[in-house]
Every structure is written in structure tokens, then in C-alpha cells.
Amino acid sequence: MKVAVLLITLLVPLMLVGVPAAALSLPEWLKLGLHAEETQGPPRPVVSIIVEDRGADARWIPGVVSSRTQVQLGFQALGRMIARPVDLGDQVTKGEVLAQLSTDDLAATTRAARAALDAAEVQQRTARATLERTEALAERNVASSAQLEQAQQAAISADAAVEQARSQLLQAEDAEGFARMIAPFDGVISAVYEAPGAVVGVGAPVLQLSAEDAREVVIDLPEQALVGMAPGASFSVWHRNDPGAEVTSVLDRIDPIADSATRTRRLYLTLPPDAPFRLGALVRARFGTAEAPSLSLPVEALMTDDQGSTVWRVRRQDDRAHVERVPVTAAAPFRGRVAITEGLEAGDEIVIRGVQSLAEGQAVGRRLEP
Structure with a gap:
């Protein structure tokens, strides 16, 4: 077998001697590889978008x-609301009555507190008169020291009882005054929670007042x-x-x-x-605004690594175009898009498909709509 191969190797050069040069040229189908660069097509097209502030059509x-200033108003006393002269959307001024509770029970409480104060003042006058008599008797050695001390303690207790009754009367009068809800400032009734006839608790919201400042x-x-x-x-x-x-x-x-x-x-x-x-x-x-537009891209256009976030920007001049890698500052993705805060300007063309298969400076073709 080896001998046969050797004979063929020796005979082939001898057979080619004297053969015309034209007969030694390669067939046409073998010449395709030599002209690969000449038959190569135009650069690949890219799917890209033009970065712009999309105005009212943007995601809103x-x-x-x-x-900024709004309060929920309620009563500081328990009771049944008998009137609410304002309604939703009404303009009110400071000091205007907004709602009112029934004052029957509150008025009775005030009368009872006033009667208790009168009784305490009578006891106070009696205790003071007793103390004065006891002091006069003690000066003549008719009353003992124990009697004088007892009269002094009774007078002090009567004074304290008067102060307590006076404080209770003030509380009752304040509670009766709390039956009227007064507007603390000018504004608009922005919410209504209770209707007339309802029994409202202490601090329960009845109205919401919003200032217009x-x-x-x-x-x-x-x-x-x-x-x-x-x-x-x-x-x-x-x-x-x-x-x-x-x-x-x-x-x-x-x-x-x-x-x-x-x-x-x-x-x-x-x-x-x-x-x-x-x-x-x-x-x-x-x-964003018209003067400071908000630029965003589909999340697929963003490439993120240890060095940060980058995108492919297309540079076009006449009929030629190439891509360049641009670092950007981006927010977190939201609903399939990412906001770009630095690195791009309105009007930039950014590749959004096949970003992982591009190289710096690579020539690209026409732009395709996504």
C-alpha cells in the first residue's frame, strides 16, 4: 500500500510537466473564499430609539x-350633634360656627357645678367665722389650743373645697363651650364624616378643613x-x-x-x-419638565457590570454609522423602563436590541423601529 502511494506521488509531477498554465488555474467554485471581503454585505441594521422627553404621552x-395645611375637626365633649351649617366644598372664615352639639346635658352639668361652688363658699364663710371666734376666745384663754387648731384646719379645708368647686365649674363651662365647633382658620370644607343627629364621641372626626394658602x-x-x-x-x-x-x-x-x-x-x-x-x-x-426633560430607556438597553451602567449610542455621519459605549447614571427599573439622570441628551440614538453582540466602534447600518 505504501509503495502504491509513493508511485502516485512521483508520477503526478511528471504528468503535469508540459501542461498549459491555463489548465492549472482553480475552478470558479474554489475562488469564492478569496473574494469574501468583496462580496460582504452592508453593516447590520440596529433596533434603536431616539431618546426624548415624551411629554404628556410619557408614563404619568x-x-x-x-x-398643605388641613385638619380633622372633632368635639372635645360627648354629645348629639344637632346642627352642621356647612357642607362639603363650602368656604368658611376663621371663627365661623361649623357644627353644634346639644347643650341640655352640658347646661345641667354647669348648673350643678355652680350650685356646688355656692355651697362650698357658704361652708368657707362659716369656717372663717368660726376661726375668728375661736382666735378671740383663745386670746382670753377661754378656748383651748386644740379648739383653735381644729378651727384652723376647718378653715383650710373649706378654702380647698371652694377652689375645687370653682375648678369644676370652669370645666363645666368649658365643656358647654366645646359644644360649638369653631373654624380655626380660613379654608374649605374638604371632607364630612358625620351628619346632624349623630352621637359623636370625644375627638371623633366630624369635618376636615383645608387651608387655601x-x-x-x-x-x-x-x-x-x-x-x-x-x-x-x-x-x-x-x-x-x-x-x-x-x-x-x-x-x-x-x-x-x-x-x-x-x-x-x-x-x-x-x-x-x-x-x-x-x-x-x-x-x-x-x-421632568420642558426645561429639564426626563429621559428614560427600555431596561433592555442598559448594560450593568462592576464598572457601572452603560448603553450603546449610535453616531451617524452621512451614510456611515458606528456605535460607542457611553456610561450613564440610571435609576432603578420601574415598569420596564429606567430613568437616565446623567450621560445622555435628548435626541441621542440608543440601541435597545442585541446590545451584548456589539463592539466598540463597530459599523452599523440603518435604524429599525422597535
Whole structure:
């Protein structure tokens, strides 16, 4: 077998001697690999988006316009409410009567306290007269020291009884005054909890009064949506029926404790004084304004490693384009998107598909809509 292979190896060169050069050229099907670069197609297209502030079409959060100063009002005495001259939405002024309890029982208590004070004052006058007589007798050695001491103790006890009765009368008069609920400041009745005829307990809420001096929007957000958000952040607020009339509001404070049921935190956005929203109005809010837009990307566009977060930005010039890796500062993902706080500008083209298969400076083709 080895001998046969050797003979073939020696005979092939001899057979090729004198063969024309054209006969030695490679067939066409073997030449494809030599021209691979010449037959290569255009760069691959990329699925990308243009980063922009999407205005009213962006993800919005429902909110309610409320007052920064609002209190729930109740009575400081137990009783039956016989009148409530105000209703939901009424404008009230400081000192105006908002509700009233029946004063029959309270008036009887006041009369009893006043009678007790009268009786105590009679006892006081009697004890003082007795003390004066005993002191005069003691000076003439007619009354003993024990009698004088007993008269002094009786006078002191009578004085104390008068003070106690006077204090009880003041408490009864205050309780009778508590039967009238007075507005502590100018405002609007923003909630009603009890109707006339109901028996209300001490401190039970009857009305809610909201001041109109400072209005704010109350919204709720989950914990992950608050990453990178601090007091002073700007929000856009608008009414559903008038999305073109946006009002800029500023984040004033965030509740430090999450709601036990929804696990969300409450945010309070301060409205400007000329905001065209009434108390209790349902509005929509979103992070960012026209002057300081809020940029966000689908979470698939973000690449995160030990060095931080990066995205692929497409640079186009004439008919050529390439990608570059850009570091960004991003908040936590929320509803499939992530807010970009630093690193990008409105108008940047960002790749959102196949980000793991790209390389720095790689040429790319046309842009495809996601």
C-alpha cells in the first residue's frame, strides 16, 4: 500500500510537466473564499430609539390636589350633634360656627357645678367665722389650743373645697363651650364624616378643613422608583381634560415610611400659587419638565457590570454609522423602563436590541423601529 502511494506521488509531477498554465488555474467554485471581503454585505441594521422627553404621552402618575395645611375637626365633649351649617366644598372664615352639639346635658352639668361652688363658699364663710371666734376666745384663754387648731384646719379645708368647686365649674363651662365647633382658620370644607343627629364621641372626626394658602399634589410611588429622586426635583402636572396646560411643581417631601398595604411612599409636590387646580381635583404628574426633560430607556438597553451602567449610542455621519459605549447614571427599573439622570441628551440614538453582540466602534447600518 505504501509503495502504491509513493508511485502516485512521483508520477503526478511528471504528468503535469508540459501542461498549459491555463489548465492549472482553480475552478470558479474554489475562488469564492478569496473574494469574501468583496462580496460582504452592508453593516447590520440596529433596533434603536431616539431618546426624548415624551411629554404628556410619557408614563404619568395619578395624583390629588390637597392642602398643605388641613385638619380633622372633632368635639372635645360627648354629645348629639344637632346642627352642621356647612357642607362639603363650602368656604368658611376663621371663627365661623361649623357644627353644634346639644347643650341640655352640658347646661345641667354647669348648673350643678355652680350650685356646688355656692355651697362650698357658704361652708368657707362659716369656717372663717368660726376661726375668728375661736382666735378671740383663745386670746382670753377661754378656748383651748386644740379648739383653735381644729378651727384652723376647718378653715383650710373649706378654702380647698371652694377652689375645687370653682375648678369644676370652669370645666363645666368649658365643656358647654366645646359644644360649638369653631373654624380655626380660613379654608374649605374638604371632607364630612358625620351628619346632624349623630352621637359623636370625644375627638371623633366630624369635618376636615383645608387651608387655601398652599396647595400641593399628592402621589404614591414604589420604593424602586425613588432611587436618585430628592426634594427639589421638578414634576409636570396637568389635568386630563387640558393636557396642554402643564404646571411645574417641585417635590417638597417624601413620607419616610411606606404604606403597609401598598408598600408605596407618598410624595408631596408643591404647586405654584397661580395653579388652575381646585382642592380635591384629580390630576396627572410625571417626572421632568420642558426645561429639564426626563429621559428614560427600555431596561433592555442598559448594560450593568462592576464598572457601572452603560448603553450603546449610535453616531451617524452621512451614510456611515458606528456605535460607542457611553456610561450613564440610571435609576432603578420601574415598569420596564429606567430613568437616565446623567450621560445622555435628548435626541441621542440608543440601541435597545442585541446590545451584548456589539463592539466598540463597530459599523452599523440603518435604524429599525422597535
